Amino acid sequence: MAGYAAATSLGNTFSKTWSAATEGRAGFRKVSRCDTTSRSNIVGEIPDWDPTTLSYVNAKEASIWNADYIFLTMEMCRQALIHAGLEMDSQTGPRTACLIGSALNGTDAYRVAMDNYVNRGPFKVSPYLLPNVCANLPSGKAGMLLGFTGPIFSPQGACASANHAIAMGARMIRDGDCDFVLAGGVETCIIPEIIQGFSNMLATIKVGPKDRAHANPHLASRPFSIDRKGFVLSEGAGVLLLAAEENIESLGLVKKAEVAGIGWTSDAKHFTRPNKTTIVHAIHDAIGDAEISTVDIGSINAHGTSTPTGDATEVECLREIFGKQLSSIPISANKSQVGHSLGASAAIEAALSIEAMSQSLLLPTVNHIPDPAFDDIDVVPNKIRRHCYEHVLSNSFGFGGTNCCIIFRGV
Numbered sequence: 001m002a003g004y005a006a007a008t009s010l011g012n013t014f015s016k017t018w019s020a021a022t023e024g025r026a027g028f029r030k031v032s033r034c035d036t037t038s039r040s041n042i043v044g045e046i047p048d049w050d051p052t053t054l055s056y057v058n059a060k061e062a063s064i065w066n067a068d069y070i071f072l073t074m075e076m077c078r079q080a081l082i083h084a085g086l087e088m089d090s091q092t093g094p095r096t097a098c099l100i101g102s103a104l105n106g107t108d109a110y111r112v113a114m115d116n117y118v119n120r121g122p123f124k125v126s127p128y129l130l131p132n133v134c135a136n137l138p139s140g141k142a143g144m145l146l147g148f149t150g151p152i153f154s155p156q157g158a159c160a161s162a163n164h165a166i167a168m169g170a171r172m173i174r175d176g177d178c179d180f181v182l183a184g185g186v187e188t189c190i191i192p193e194i195i196q197g198f199s200n201m202l203a204t205i206k207v208g209p210k211d212r213a214h215a216n217p218h219l220a221s222r223p224f225s226i227d228r229k230g231f232v233l234s235e236g237a238g239v240l241l242l243a244a245e246e247n248i249e250s251l252g253l254v255k256k257a258e259v260a261g262i263g264w265t266s267d268a269k270h271f272t273r274p275n276k277t278t279i280v281h282a283i284h285d286a287i288g289d290a291e292i293s294t295v296d297i298g299s300i301n302a303h304g305t306s307t308p309t310g311d312a313t314e315v316e317c318l319r320e321i322f323g324k325q326l327s328s329i330p331i332s333a334n335k336s337q338v339g340h341s342l343g344a345s346a347a348i349e350a351a352l353s354i355e356a357m358s359q360s361l362l363l364p365t366v367n368h369i370p371d372p373a374f375d376d377i378d379v380v381p382n383k384i385r386r387h388c389y390e391h392v393l394s395n396s397f398g399f400g401g402t403n404c405c406i407i408f409r410g411v
Helices: 014-022 059-064 069-084 107-120 129-133 137-146 158-174 192-200 245-250 276-289 308-328 342-358
Strands: 003-007 028-030 042-044 096-101 180-187 236-243 257-266 299-301 391-398 402-410
Touching (some): 003 014, 003 069, 014 342, 069 236, 096 137, 107 129, 107 192, 129 137, 158 180, 158 391, 158 402, 180 342, 236 245, 236 342, 276 402, 299 342, 308 391, 342 391, 342 402
Antiparallel strands (some): 003 236, 180 236
8 A cells, every 4th residue: 555545524635534533523514515305414525625626627527527426536546646656657557457436326417317308308418428327437537637547447345345446456466467556435425316315214314303413413423322323424535556565665655554354245135234144254354364363453443334233233243253352452433523435435444544553543433422232342432542553454344235344454
């Protein structure tokens, strides 16, 4: 790992996100991106994000590419390369791949097309609609901007998409298919139908007058808290630059972490309810792939969505794997601060985890009120903490019963 970039509800760059995260802030507010009557109207929006201000986005480009995830991917890939200090040229460009996952892809562009079809007629549907909703298109546009010509595709693993991208990118480098991979996820999901859909399936929090987030939306996401009620839907993106060891050395890049272990499974049980058996299997596989033992895990970045069932099942899985040792392993839930960015979440959490490990810090699980059912775990409640460690386990699970767990090793 040589660099990363992120845009979240805490900031439109990784540095802004990191600064706000270390201050213990959360980035939620009532939706402003669209009009909705949903009671699940507290969301995470990227502040000060306006792609029309980017130097490479002119009026024509902005009109053609109306799926918001395209420009967001392009900009995060550009920032990740800058952060790593890697230039695309005749040597690096052909050896650079781009794998950006997304759960919902260009849903916003499809919404515009459908509105035009219904209200203005079939010939008002944009001829660019289909490219806008193609999952690999954001990576392709990033390549056009930045000059890489390696493989581009979008791993589709629902809310585990970005971890799948990181895992596949690491394996592609290991197998010699490429030397560099821009891997991560992107989600621009703040549209009425998506907000209402999650609300109707009882996945997102509904804030009533007696809820503590009613007067302060920042309190809406509270993983592992006794009053957790569902996740906060958030837009966001995260991109990590993976690089072969020899290229990091030869090009003078700075190694930030290693992808040490990968474990991935599917549930074969239910499309939304997690399967403890297969999640445990995925975590065990990641530990085995890293060739370490459970005692070597110094921190856990939880999937931690703030849903009653999801959080409880994740803790059950961790108890089975770590036993009594679990109480001594700090667990951070970044979604308490940035919300749930679906296919982008794992990449955002990976970047935050790696930065925290490199600085010997633990990011907090904010908005926390203890749940007696979890009295044996340390969720780093509410405040950042110093902690030295070499390995962090990052969990990610998604609809359809997909699980991908990665262990990052510090340097």
